[in-house]
Amino acid sequence: MKDEKHFDVVVVGTGNAALSAAVSASEKGAKVLMLEKGPEHKRGGNSFFTDGAIRFAYNDLAGIKRIVDDLSEAEASKIEMPEYDIKAFHEDLMKVTKRKSKPELAEHLVSKSYETILWMKEQGVKFIMNENQFFEKDGTKTFWGGLPVKTDNKGIGLVEALFEKAKANGVEIWYESPAVKLEKKNGEISGVQVKQSNGVSVVVPAKSVVLACGGFEADKKKRMEYLGDEWEEAVVRGSEYNTGDGITMALEAGAVRAGQYDGCHAHTTDYNAPRVGDYSKPGDIYKKSSYPLGLIVNTEGKRFVDEGADFRNYTYAKYGKETLKQPDHKAFQLYDSRVRPMLRVEYDLEEATVFKADALEELAVKMGVPKEVFLKTISQYNDAVQDGEYNPSIKDGKSTQGISPEKTNWALKFDKAPFYAYPVTCGITFTFGAVKVNDKAEVLDDSEQPVKGLYAAGEMVGELFYHNYPGGSGLMSGSVFGRTAGMSAVESIRDKTLN
Template identity: 60%
Template sequence: RDQGIKFELNYENQSFVQAGKRNFWGGLPIKTEDKGVGLMRQLFARTEEIGIDVWYDSRAVELVSEHNTITGVVVEKGHTMVTVQTSGVILACGGFEANKKMRSENIGEEWEAAIVRGTEFNTGDGISMAMAVGAQKFGQWSGCHSIGTDYNAPKVGDFTKPGDIFKKHSYPYSVMLNNEGKRFVDEGADLRNYTYAKYGREVLKQPGHVAYQIYDAQVRPMLRKEYDLEEATIYKADTLGELASLLPVNQTQFLKTIEEYNSAVQDGEYRPAEKDGKGTKGITPPKSNWALRIEQGPFYAFPVTCGITFSFGGLHVDTTGHVLDKEEQPIKGLFAAGEMIGGIFYENYPGGSGLMSGAVFGKLAGSSAARYTQEKVETINNH
């Protein structure tokens, strides 16, 4: 806030009005103004205001190390290689989610097919540079944050159309079917915030890396804003049979699955703002919450595929933001923040925690690097 970041209540996608009272859910009641795009805009404005130089088209390619101490960084600035002498380096280069080879080697061959939701330039360069000077790998290198995103979303993120507009996160109110016409996850296992980052990989496992979120007229008005955007891919029909005929699915199995699901739905009060326990009985996988029969036309299908957001594997960093070597000793002058920090997420991810991690480790790394530089200057002056 002191650096000009504006926060606001997260009305749009994290709250419902119930009995005249607005309830925020999922542990995420606030957001930055205009989300991530707004956050970056405000940070760059502050950077300009206080006179920090930003070099564009300038790729860091190598860390300069002497006696396990970082003394500089080699930068490819245009067509010239420049060595910047420095007392310390903070790496905040993101993960390797945009690197097909690293995804395939570490997460699995099928991940070559994933859409990259963010920048195409997060190719693991910072991690590789750090490891070249002895940094220790850490965390779940076989894991990542991924989501169900529109099947026709761009293959890499586009700043004119941020990846957020293509996500499809109302699936707890849907049933999701694959090309074979079968369900494959418990759509209502938990609040969206606690399942969306692991269900992307489940979609990736399906034939053709595609699934279909199915809704009826009962829940269509409750869907998140992104379902109403012109970028959303949507199929609509007055009957389930007509809807199945519009999709490249096994139509017989599609209709059978929905019939079995409808028969398994148990009575109970439907409460979309909380886990209501209104589930199914006798089918696998179950639907544990928010189970309504799909019976009121018109009916809707939204095709989704897997979009990778960031990789979980990174560097081992201590509680001061120092990068550690293979003996778990700090590499002097080397710090890291953001998605490069390994060991934070395993298997899953709770919504909003990446921003929190970035804020915490950014503050730690920045403060520690400043303190480290100051101590070096004082040592030199004393001599």
Template identity: 45%
Template sequence: MAYDCIIVGGGHAGACAALAAVEAGCTRVLVVEKAPKEWIGGNGYFTAGAHRTVHGGLQDLLPIVRNVSAEQAQAIDMQPYTAEDFTNDIMRLGGSQSDPVLVKTLVDESRGAIEWLARKVEVPFILSFHRQAYQVNGRQKFWGGLALSVEDGGKGLIKADFAALEKMGIEIWFDSPAIKLSTTDGTVSGVVVRRNGQEFSLTAAAVVLAAGGYESSPELRAKHLGSEWEKAHVRGTPYNTGDGFSMAQDIGAKLVGDWKGCHSTCWDANAPANSGDRERSNQLTKSGYPLGIMVNVKGERFVDEGEDFRNYTYAKFGRQILLQPDGCAFQVWSAEAIRLLRKEEYGDEIVEKIIASTIEELADKLQEKGLQDKESFLQTVRRYNTAVHHHRAEHPDLVWNPAIKDGLSTQSSKASLALPKSNWALPLDKAPFLAVKVACGITFTFGGLGIDPDTAGVISKQMGKPIKGLFCTGEMIGGLYYGNYPGGSGLTAGTVFGRKAGREAAKLAGH
């Protein structure tokens, strides 16, 4: 069976590659997906649907979103997010190790990719009031450079992707893992796929790898990330087990990037261990920690919860939770912050809540959930509260504001914590008190294949140039992220490089 283009992997990035290929003229496009149809969408299904992009502020984004009336728009504050902002966010979070050309390509083409998703794919974009804005003095103030989400999150994104695939008549094979890339004189000429117990040798002018990372394989997590990662909770699809990398390596593809790094997050400790929950999906994220504190089972804080906006810390704080005793922690708040916790993550039907009328009662209840040192926990809270009050006494002009880095911290001339909370330091002194137990959820891995930023062509280890006929997009790309990650940039990257791969595939197919 002959095709113009075959895409390996049916997540958001793969869908973008397939749609771009048809748009550029391909007439026979096939998506092969390892997972069964009930696991449609790869990791994209489990996201919040956030897309980070360069934009000129509110007026630039209003034409592509569906949830803002003219009246509502009058009460929204949103700063432009420039190419320099986006670039700096990726580079500073990655310790300046990210491939600057790859980053520039992502940043420069981000806004066009969003427009394409909105107009061509009909992705139902919304402004992310529920995740990226706080109401301050009657106005919705967006923060952290991220403003766009999708109706119904990742579920809505994948629904739009696959409606577009169907509309364009793109063939999809589920339960059909790709097991080998075929080559002819050094050029990729197709792929071998296992379907219904049989192996099919399919030919194509181009193959696009969009099969995700290795985060769902405990063995590969232990090998590349460290033995402690065997106990991480898989946030998304259980089918991302590194198959695409193995196939690419077999024909000499170059591996690049941070193979010891990954995107992780604070995750419900009661969530399934080996896969995401398709019903609750991203609701299992627990990202309210900047409003309170996090302690381990020894009762000790271990991160600066107010170091930066949640967008810029959650992907590394998951790792810090995993490194704690028993690989878990407790998030803790008092009444002042509880009202601001997002209901989709902290609703009564979503998470097990530990509620108490005093901190001492909360400590007793936490012991039943794994807290090992009650007195250490109480001492942590006492020292934290004292430090917060001293800072406020020295800085009466500062006002608590979750939409900016407000400077309300635990550091003053009279009392400073060895591990500060640098912003949004609310005292834990008003009942009721709430805690939830969290673990580490792994989303995707950072190491991947080297690609040509202009074409998304996979680089040959031996030759140092693209392997003809082979392209890559999505979480298989290496070199973009190191150690940490600015939230919302993954889906955008999958779109940017998926479009490139699809267009280049069409060229090879003679269109």
């Protein structure tokens, strides 16, 4: 048994939200314990698996220069950076969530995003330019989509920098120590029950608890219960430990459910990706999101979505879900040689599954789809492609006419051999249904009153994301609400004596 200890703040989880909470509480002088369900080599949650793409309202290139240290003046002079302010971030969030994001939480996320990224930098997180978010023409890099920055060395770099800072601040971390229940005394949270490796639970007393232990994406039964039966077979793109424990504990302690329980973020993922995130192959290496440049067909050889409806940031989550609804939960992304050089780096990795052929007939055979249907799909598509100026850095309106589904942007004929087909399925990223919180990250009960001493951050925040999220805002949400939770937790105990 671990030594009987008292902590000011216990943070459950070791992902980005938890680390942000732990660092923020400890920098204010609190004695902090982090609890991790998995072993040390599997720490960091979904955050570990990310590409580190992080969204914030930077205003203009000057705002980026304050964040990215390695951006030289010479490089900056060759960058075309569209402006992206609080209003633009807010509009993106509202657009993809069908205007359902709770105003108080949406406002908190976007308005705190810039000061939070500065704070992250102060904590030792290093940022670089996001090479997946620009198109280069005549030596100029034109960025698009409001996501020009990512963390150095992806999610691994992010969590390792924060682990280092947490350690420097004296934060203690217990591994293989899942939180199983919250303790309450006189109506206030007073500690957490932790299950030890010998199966016995111990109570760790604490003045406040921050729950930052993810959604229920890794729990097959809960996925089927809330999202639908088809989700049984979804690949889990990240942590195997996010099984909804935090939600269960919070509800038992008086919190109320909030957000879209039948919604989640998902991504088209290599059909042969591991069933849960593989810690020996870090980085988000199995996703396949260059489809706006190509076509998608199912195993019957038919198209089923408008590949060019919008930039990938705004459609990949939806299209992952659409793929799960197809026969065998499977689809193929198709590219010809004209666009193949423009695909993201994941398509070049040895982990990528691909069929290549010089003729469409041969490709159909390799894919195992009905040849006649497949050839008809391609020829009907090619006949429907309209003239227009092709430009992948803007929504160019170069579209098809007379087919369904149409392709509304970036429609080039599919006719330049060799041809490539990448088999994909749906990978679940995280679930949207969680618990009710306010903009202080306080967990609320059914009368909208705080459950005293209880805070939540990251995927545990309900009512922020519905239907989809603007790429890069999962990490920013963890950072903003994690930091807020840490500050609020300390604030609430300021009149109690800090250890």
